[in-house]
Amino acid sequence: MKIDLLSNTDPREQEISLQKLIGVADNPRVASPNSVRSYFGLSHALNEVTRGLARLYPHKRSLAFIKGCGPYFEPLIKYFSMEGYQLQEIPIADVRKNNDWIEALKKDTLFVTMVDDDPLTGELFETQNINSILTSKKIFSVRLSHSAHLTEQTSDLTSDLYGARIFSGTSMCAITILGERASKIEPLFFGDVSWNFAQEFTQAFARPLQNQKLIEDFESRKWAGAKPFFSPGSKRIFDRAVLYWTDMDGEAFVTELSKIKKKSSPKTLAAASLCHWGGLTKMDWLKLQGFNPEMIRGLVVISSSLIDDQLGPAMEAARAEILNLQG
Numbered sequence: 221m222k223i224d225l226l227s228n229t230d231p232r233e234q235e236i237s238l239q240k241l242i243g244v245a246d247n248p249r250v251a252s253p254n255s256v257r258s259y260f261g262l263s264h265a266l267n268e269v270t271r272g273l274a275r276l277y278p279h280k281r282s283l284a285f286i287k288g289c290g291p292y293f294e295p296l297i298k299y300f301s302m303e304g305y306q307l308q309e310i311p312i313a314d315v316r317k318n319n320d321w322i323e324a325l326k327k328d329t330l331f332v333t334m335v336d337d338d339p340l341t342g343e344l345f346e347t348q349n350i351n352s353i354l355t356s357k358k359i360f361s362v363r364l365s366h367s368a369h370l371t372e373q374t375s376d377l378t379s380d381l382y383g384a385r386i387f388s389g390t391s392m393c394a395i396t397i398l399g400e401r402a403s404k405i406e407p408l409f410f411g412d413v414s415w416n417f418a419q420e421f422t423q424a425f426a427r428p429l430q431n432q433k434l435i436e437d438f439e440s441r442k443w444a445g446a447k448p449f450f451s452p453g454s455k456r457i458f459d460r461a462v463l464y465w466t467d468m469d470g471e472a473f474v475t476e477l478s479k480i481k482k483k484s485s486p487k488t489l490a491a492a493s494l495c496h497w498g499g500l501t502k503m504d505w506l507k508l509q510g511f512n513p514e515m516i517r518g519l520v521v522i523s524s525s526l527i528d529d530q531l532g533p534a535m536e537a538a539r540a541e542i543l544n545l546q547g
Contacts, residue, residue: 235255235256235257238256238257238258238395238421239256241421241422241425242256242377242387242395242421242425255379255397255398255399255400255403256395256396256397256398257395257396257398258393258394258395258421259393259394259395259396260392260393260394261390261391261392261393261394262292262364262386262388262394263292263295264394264409265386265394265395265396266292266293266296266362266364266386267296267408268396268405268407268408268409269362269384269386269396269398269402269405270283270296270300270331270333270362271299271408272405272406272407272408273330273331273360273362273384273402273405274300274303274305274330275405275406276404276405276406277330279328280328280329280330281304281305281306281328281330282305282306282307282308282325282326282328282329282330283300283305283306283307283308283329283330283331283332283333284307284308284309284310284325284329284331284332284333285297285307285308285309285310285332285333286310286312286315286332286333286334286335287309287310287311287312287505287508288311288312288313288505288506288508288509289312289333289334289335289338289345289364289505290335290338290339290340290364290366290505291339291502291504291505292339292364293333296333297309306326308325308326308329310332311508312508312509313510315334315345315350319349319350319353322350322353322354322357325357325359329359330359330360331359331360331361331362331384332350332354332359332360332361332362333362333364334347334350334361334362334363334364335347335363335364335365335366336363336364336365336366336368336369337365337366337367337368337457338366338509339366340490340492340506340519340521341449341450341456341460341462341519341521342367342456342457342458342459342460342462342521343450343454343455343456344368344455344456344457345455346455347361347363351363351380351383352380354382355380355381355382355383358382359382360382360383360384360401360402361380361382361383361384362384362386363383363384363385363386364386364388365385365386365387365388366388367388367428367457367459368457369385369387370425370426370427370428371427371428371430371457377397378397379397379398379399379402380399381399381400381401382399382401382402383398383399383402384396384397384398384399384402385397385398387425388424389421389424389425390424393421393424395421395425428457428459429459429524429525430457430458430459430524431458431524432458434458434524434527435458435460435461435524435527436452436458438461438527438531438532439461439462439463441532443531443532443535443536444465444532444535444536444538444539445465445539446463446464446465446520446535447463447464447465447466448462448463449462449463449464449519450462458524459523459524460521460522460523460524461521461522461524461527462519462520462521462522463519463520463522464515464516464518464519464520465518465520465539466514466515466518467514467518468518468539468542468543468546469491469493469495469517469518469542470491470492470493470496470517470518470519470520471491471493471495471496472493472495472542472545473491473518473520473535473538473539473542474489474490474491474496474520476538476541476542477489477534477535477538479538480534480537480538481526481530481531481534487523488522488523488525488526489520489521489522489523489526490520490521491519491520491521492506492516492517492519492520492521493516493517493518493519494517503516506519
């Protein structure tokens with residue numbers, strides 16, 4: 221028998237549960253009503269926040285997107301373009317130089333989108349200073365964090381007055397912490413939703429296993445002729461080793477290494493190769509960061525949990541097999 225009704229849920233109780241879950245329940249900066257919200261993944265969260273701001277401030281018709289930050293903003297760019305907004309695309313190379321680009325933003329700029337970290341390589345970007353300058357100009361910042369928030373102190377998981385921070389959980393969950401002005405946005409999705417999020421979010425917001433010495437030592441050994449993706453001193457998350465080859469497809473390597481290791485999974489091995497993800501433009505953001513197609517094709521990410529004494533020899537064997545198949 222199917223009873224197609226849902227029990228009413230108190231949004232305030234859900235917010236309090238989320239605050240406790242991510243460890244900010246006692247932080248006065250996120251205690252305002254509606255400041256913490258949950259969503260069904262990053263795309264849902266980005267749509268709710270950006271389109272919600274557009275509805276709240278209809279007189280502001282200019283937006284800014286930092287290009288080269290990952291694939292999640294592209295659909296939004298297309299949407300706002302069709303809605304007649306003036307789009308300002310900021311190359312990530314300009315952002316890395318200085319903050320002069322902020323002064324060139326249009327006066328009616330509503331928000332700027334950015335990321336705290338790269339979704340694949342784990343590179344950390346400097347966003348806090350940008351966020352502070354935008355706040356002083358009363359421009360909203362929409363900051364997306366893939367894994368960076370898992371490495372921060374819980375006291376830092378806050379938003380400024382004009383800030384909206386989106387924290388990724390899994391493919392099916394995300395949390396936002398909204399600043400006072402951003403917390404006024406109305407949801408696009410109305411109606412009751414029955415979703416027991418506690419277990420999903422608890423697993424998604426577990427702290428990653430970081431070990432800087434382990435990662436740097438492993439990358440420096442250049443097993444199987446691999447080249448380290450990062451130069452020494454780079455700001456990054458040390459829960460993964462990032463390597464690349466220019467004469468071998470990363471997906472082929474990951475597949476062969478998985479056969480040898482047998483314990484690997486999509487959570488411990490990944491590649492930037494389009495053969496791994498499908499499509500023709502999935503990794504375009506890495507090109508915008510300045511990496512050539514050969515480098516992207518051969519880029520591989522290995523979880524720190526997979527690194528042991530047998531991994532290096534297994535990589536040598538995997539590469540030898542691939543080169544043999546390539547003739």
